[in-house]
Amino acid sequence: MDIRSLSAASGYAAARPATKADPNHESTGAGAQLKQSFENFTAALQNSEQVSVQAMTSQADPHALVQALAQTELAVETAVTVRNKVVEAYQEILRMPV
Numbered sequence: 165m166d167i168r169s170l171s172a173a174s175g176y177a178a179a180r181p182a183t184k185a186d187p188n189h190e191s192t193g194a195g196a197q198l199k200q201s202f203e204n205f206t207a208a209l210q211n212s213e214q215v216s217v218q219a220m221t222s223q224a225d226p227h228a229l230v231q232a233l234a235q236t237e238l239a240v241e242t243a244v245t246v247r248n249k250v251v252e253a254y255q256e257i258l259r260m261p262v
Contacts, residue, residue, distance in 0.1 A: 205239050212236035 215232035218224035 205243060208235050208239040 212232040212235065215224050215228050219226065219229040
């Protein structure tokens with residue numbers, strides 16, 4: 165097991181801002197959490213893309229670009245780690261005797 169992937173997941177979790185739970189939104193099941201994770205991933209990619217375009221047109225400072233790219237890198241590493249774990253679990257299920 166690659167120790168970098170574990171640090172990527174914990175780094176991404178630490179990089180996301182802490183948000184309060186919405187008391188009006190009662191669906192806090194696994195599906196809602198998964199949807200929120202996908203939305204956070206998409207937002208990180210979109211933010212990085214916007215900052216990259218702004219940096220190319222001299223509207224953003226290089227520090228903002230580096231920060232956005234680092235957040236995107238953490239998000240992608242986290243997504244790859246989750247995907248690898250899902251594939252690993254699927255392969256384990258396939259190995260089970262019937």
